[in-house]
Amino acid sequence: MFNLSPPKFFTDFFPDLIWRYPEESNKVYITFDDGPTEVITPWVLDMLKQHNAKATFFCLGKKVEMHPEIFERIKAEGHAVGNHSYSHIKGWENGTGQYVQDVDMANDIIGSTLFRPPYGRIKTRQIRILKKRYKIIMWSLLSMDYSRWVTPRRCAKIVLNNLRTGSIIVFHDSKKAEKNMKRALVKLLKEVKRRGWEFGVVE
Numbered sequence: 001m002f003n004l005s006p007p008k009f010f011t012d013f014f015p016d017l018i019w020r021y022p023e024e025s026n027k028v029y030i031t032f033d034d035g036p037t038e039v040i041t042p043w044v045l046d047m048l049k050q051h052n053a054k055a056t057f058f059c060l061g062k063k064v065e066m067h068p069e070i071f072e073r074i075k076a077e078g079h080a081v082g083n084h085s086y087s088h089i090k091g092w093e094n095g096t097g098q099y100v101q102d103v104d105m106a107n108d109i110i111g112s113t114l115f116r117p118p119y120g121r122i123k124t125r126q127i128r129i130l131k132k133r134y135k136i137i138m139w140s141l142l143s144m145d146y147s148r149w150v151t152p153r154r155c156a157k158i159v160l161n162n163l164r165t166g167s168i169i170v171f172h173d174s175k176k177a178e179k180n181m182k183r184a185l186v187k188l189l190k191e192v193k194r195r196g197w198e199f200g201v202v203e
């Protein structure tokens, strides 16, 4: 998987996928993958509330089943939710039928027209089928919060140095990413406010 921002030749190759919003929007789009996760997602929600910010949560069907009360809280607090498959299935290693089934199964639980493929990996045939029922949302800025080679300080730097209006930023509300995500998110929330930009939700 590419780091930070995907190159233009790559995004041009997938015109059916959404990678970013226009820079004129004056908004940044914070997204979280792989939750809801106990303790961590509630911490994120508290922090967003404190900064009057909205975000988009790409949830796993199996984790929504484990933590339905956190999922309800995400929606009740005005954030957007998207489908990140039921079991974090790998697009490149699974047949299209099985892949689509996993995504649709998650959607019985999540109920969203937004889908983000796990690992950002999806085959052309899978795109062709899923784009009929979902908007497929990628990203323009990968925080690298999940990487064990990235420190919290470095993670915050990656996000702030690459931030533009229209950016779709990926964080993970997961145990693996917790330390890096927390520091980078707090810095980001302050910086967006300082620059006078707004927070958008993916729709």
Ligand SMILES: [Zn+2]
Pocket: 033, 034, 084, 088, 118, 119
């Ligand atoms: Zn994921």
